[in-house]
Amino acid sequence: MNELIIFMGPPGAGKGTQAKMLCKERNLVQLSTGDMLRSHTKRGTELGIEAKKIMDRGELVSDDIIVGMVRDELSQKPAGEIRVLFDGFPRTTAQAEALDQLLAELNAPLRTVLLLEVNEEEVVQRLLKRAELEGRSDDNEATIRNRMEVYNKQTAPLIAYYESKNLLVKANGMGAIDEIYARLQEALT
Ligand code: AMP
Secondary structure, three states: EEEEEEEOOOOOHHHHHHHHHHHHOOOOEEEEEHHHHHHHHHHHOHHHHHHHHHHHHHHOOHHHHHHHHHHHHHHHOOOOEEEEEOOOOOOHHHHHHHHHHHHHOOOOOOOOOEEEEEOOOHHHHHHHHHHHHHHOOOOOOHHHHHHHHHHHHHHOHHHHHHHOOOOOOOOOOOOHHHHHHHHHHOOOO
């Protein structure tokens, strides 16, 4: 059976960690456009080299490239067996509209859009910590501030977009990993 869930939240909200746990329990594949781009960069593809410059500034890779990657990924899945958690996608209204169209073609409607809510100060602190631990080149303070701004300007409007479609469910993203996970499970029932 199809199951498609969008997982939204500001950078550093802890989406990656929670997404892995949710996917394992619900037998979903995590579709992280950020991970896909980083994999291109690691392999040294042309797309990866271009994307790295954009990611290092904390800006968004073009909608066409992102939507193309997601389309390729989804179209490989057998009909009726699309079980995906979108992590870090869509990030713009254009991407959300393209996803609607793609899912209509695939006859695979969205089940829910989960929004992980955290406060901005907490998010910045978490990202600075992750910068130390993982050494991701887009985790320095200037980039972090820019990514927050990009989120507020370009991605936050999707909250109203999905609210108007009655798909949005909010979960408090503050607290311990297990507590947050329990709230997400609750939000999905
Ligand atoms: P993430 O791992 O989701 O935090 O993404 C890291 C970076 O990859 C972002 O700051 C963007 O530069 C780029 N990126 C990831 N997903 C998208 C997307 N859906 N649209 C545009 N850019 C993206």
